[in-house]
Amino acid sequence: ITAGADGYVRQWPFNLIDEAEPSDEEPIIEIEPLATTYIGDGVELCGMIIGNNNWILEDKNGKIWKYDLAAESCTCLKDFHSGPVNAVATSPVDHFSATAGEDGTIRCWDYIDKNCIYSKKFSTAATALAWAPASVDEKCRIVCAGFAGGVIRVLMRGKDEWKTTFVCKPHNKRVTGIKFSPDGKTICTHGEDNTIFFLRVVCASYNKVTLEPVGFQELAGKPLSLDWRHDSEAVLTTSTQGDVVEFTTPKE
Numbered sequence: 001i002t003a004g005a006d007g008y009v010r011q012w013p014f015n016l017i018d019e020a021e022p023s024d025e026e027p028i029i030e031i032e033p034l035a036t037t038y039i040g041d042g043v044e045l046c047g048m049i050i051g052n053n054n055w056i057l058e059d060k061n062g063k064i065w066k067y068d069l070a071a072e073s074c075t076c077l078k079d080f081h082s083g084p085v086n087a088v089a090t091s092p093v094d095h096f097s098a099t100a101g102e103d104g105t106i107r108c109w110d111y112i113d114k115n116c117i118y119s120k121k122f123s124t125a126a127t128a129l130a131w132a133p134a135s136v137d138e139k140c141r142i143v144c145a146g147f148a149g150g151v152i153r154v155l156m157r158g159k160d161e162w163k164t165t166f167v168c169k170p171h172n173k174r175v176t177g178i179k180f181s182p183d184g185k186t187i188c189t190h191g192e193d194n195t196i197f198f199l200r201v202v203c204a205s206y207n208k209v210t211l212e213p214v215g216f217q218e219l220a221g222k223p224l225s226l227d228w229r230h231d232s233e234a235v236l237t238t239s240t241q242g243d244v245v246e247f248t249t250p251k252e
Contacts, residue, residue, distance in 0.1 A: 001067075003057050007043035009067050009074065011035040039065060039074045062103060079116055081105060087129040093140045096157065100126035106145055106155065106162055120155075120162040124148040128178045128189070132209065135184035136201055142209050146175025150191060152199075154209050166210045170197040177225060181232035186249060187211065188235050190223035196237055198250050215250030219243070 003009050010033040020029045039045070039057075045065075047058035057065040057074070062082035065074045081101035090097040095112040106126050107119040128146030136142055141157040150171035155162045171191035178189050180201070190196045195218050199211040221241035228235050234248045 001048070001055055001069075003045035003048050003055075003067075005044040005046065005060070007039050007041070007045065009037045009039065009045070009055075009057070011069070011072075035072050037067070037072050037074060062105075079119070081107070086125065086127045087146075089129040089131040089143060091131055091140050091157075092133055098129055098131065098143050098145075098157075100129045100145055102126075106143075108157060108162065118161055120164075122147060122153075124151070125174075128175045130178040130180055130187065132201075133180055133184045136180070136203060136209060144178050144180075144187060144211075146171075146178050146189060146191075148174045150175060150193070152178070152189060152211065154211065156209075165208050168199070168211055168213075170199065170213065170216070171195065176223065179226055179228060179235075181228050181249070182230060183232045186214065186232065188226055188228070190226055190237065192222055194219050194222055194239075196223055196226065196235070196247065217247050219245065 001011055012033050016031050022029050044060035045057050046060045049056050053069055055067040057067055062080040063076050064078040066077050067074050081103055083102035085099050085101050087100040097109045097111050099107045102125045104122045104125055105119045108117045110117055125148040126145055127148055130144045132142035134140055143155045145153050145155055150173055151169045153164055154166035156165050170189055171193050173192040175189055175191045178187060180187050185201055187199050188196055195216050197216045198214040200214050202210045202212055219239045221239035224238045226235050226237040234246050237245050
């Protein structure tokens with residue numbers, strides 16, 4: 001049995017391979033596989049171990065497959081991030097969490113049932129997450145996600161998918177953090193472009209949330225973390241320069 005990065009699993013006749021005798025005149029012997037199974041687009045198999053009448057296959061893109069020898073078919077057993085998990089956020093009211101991966105996926109998990117409900121893939125790495133409080137959406141379905149290109153997306157947790165409701169680009173480089181103010185009226189983001197950005201949270205009809213820029217501040221070094229003051233009037237930030245700086249929330 002062979003499994004390749006092209007997404008194919010092939011069964012081969014061992015006896016023909018074992019008895020093959022290439023010569024100087026014919027150094028290459030072509031042997032046809034007994035069976036060929038194509039798992040699907042985007043599958044890159046990189047490892048395999050034998051099971052009970054089946055093979056367990058590792059997919060470079062984060063999945064674990066079971067290949068049934070008799071049926072010549074594959075079943076996905078698990079679906080994970082295929083690289084580092086950069087951020088995690090949990091719902092304030094439900095048993096759901098969201099994770100952001102370097103593979104560009106935002107995944108929704110039920111941590112009681114211990115399974116991934118669904119995921120959505122984007123073109124760049126997902127780098128930061130913040131789950132909106134009930135003051136923004138009483139059902140707590142809104143998540144803000146940051147990406148390597150400096151983009152912020154507002155996502156709504158649906159029944160079977162993430163729905164993108166708003167997109168903006170406050171940073172020129174990788175977003176490294178997002179945090180809602182205690183009153184839920186403002187979010188502050190920080191990125192590798194040495195800035196922090198304040199955006200006003202606007203709750204529109206049909207539970208649609210948008211973000212309006214309020215202002216930004218430049219730092220001497222890359223911001224590492226931030227936290228809001230209890231009254232939502234200021235944030236504390238840390239940077240690679242060893243500084244801890246307080247910034248007052250900009251007024252409209």
